[in-house]
Amino acid sequence: MVFDPSHNPYIARCKEYYGWLIDETDASKFRGGWRDVLKKERLIVEIGPGNGWFLVDYLKTHPEDGYVAIEKQYKRGVRCAEKLIRNNLINGKIIRGKGELLKDYFNDGEVAKVIINFPTPWVKERHKKHILFSDSFSEDLYKVLGNDGKLLIKSDHYQYMNVVVEKLSGQNFLIYSNKEGDEASLPPFPTFPGYERRFREDGRGIFTIQATKHQ
Numbered sequence: 325m326v327f328d329p330s331h332n333p334y335i336a337r338c339k340e341y342y343g344w345l346i347d348e349t350d351a352s353k354f355r356g357g358w359r360d361v362l363k364k365e366r367l368i369v370e371i372g373p374g375n376g377w378f379l380v381d382y383l384k385t386h387p388e389d390g391y392v393a394i395e396k397q398y399k400r401g402v403r404c405a406e407k408l409i410r411n412n413l414i415n416g417k418i419i420r421g422k423g424e425l426l427k428d429y430f431n432d433g434e435v436a437k438v439i440i441n442f443p444t445p446w447v448k449e450r451h452k453k454h455i456l457f458s459d460s461f462s463e464d465l466y467k468v469l470g471n472d473g474k475l476l477i478k479s480d481h482y483q484y485m486n487v488v489v490e491k492l493s494g495q496n497f498l499i500y501s502n503k504e505g506d507e508a509s510l511p512p513f514p515t516f517p518g519y520e521r522r523f524r525e526d527g528r529g530i531f532t533i534q535a536t537k538h539q
């Protein structure tokens with residue numbers, strides 16, 4: 325073996341989870357057919373599941389839904405797939421790939437709900453190009469959602485949520501936004517032991533956005 329500065333052992337390990345973990349290069353083969361593959365009528369998509377705590381909670385409490393989580397990092401994709409297998413959550417799949425490529429993975433109207441918990445805010449100027457929300461992402465999100473489809477997003481980062489609202493405003497979404505503890509309450513929003521637990525322990529404010537697609 326020679327020194328390879330970009331060596332990542334999890335790239336090879338992804339292949340061990342065939343059927344549970346799908347690379348972005350193969351994910352478009354399932355476009356339009358996820359609900360058939362998962363044998364469920366409603367498709368939920370999570371972007372950036374991290375180590376997959378939320379998806380396990382969700383799938384255990386919503387066995388009626390199909391679930392696809394899109395995770396950019398190989399190692400985290402593997403962690404998510406391990407959890408699906410360990411818990412025998414056969415109505416869930418992981419795409420190891422970029423959330424920006426929604427239109428490659430899903431047909432128009434295929435998705436009932438998109439969940440994004442604590443997206444990486446990319447605060448440094450030179451990292452801003454990695455921010456998930458752009459005009460084209462917002463447009464693609466609108467297209468892949470079905471009628472009354474929803475986006476749920478949580479973050480502790482006020483500026484990031486401003487970007488989200490600005491980008492969503494370019495589409496016909498009905499937007500509710502909220503800071504936890506405010507009087508205007510949002511519809512029920514699940515909590516979970518991912519980044520959120522850490523942020524709660526630090527006493528940080530948590531912001532939520534719920535956007536509903538209007539025709």
Ligand SMILES: C[S@@+](CC[C@H](N)C(=O)[O-])C[C@H]1O[C@@H](n2cnc3c(N)ncnc32)[C@H](O)[C@@H]1O
Pocket residue numbers: 371372373374375394395396397400421422423424440441442443444456517518519520
């Ligand atoms: C701050 S972590 C939050 C993880 C988890 N949602 C939680 O709340 O514990 C952000 C996650 O999003 C993933 N991520 C960042 N950009 C992404 C993108 N463009 N597409 C898919 N996943 C992404 C990161 O690899 C990381 O796992």
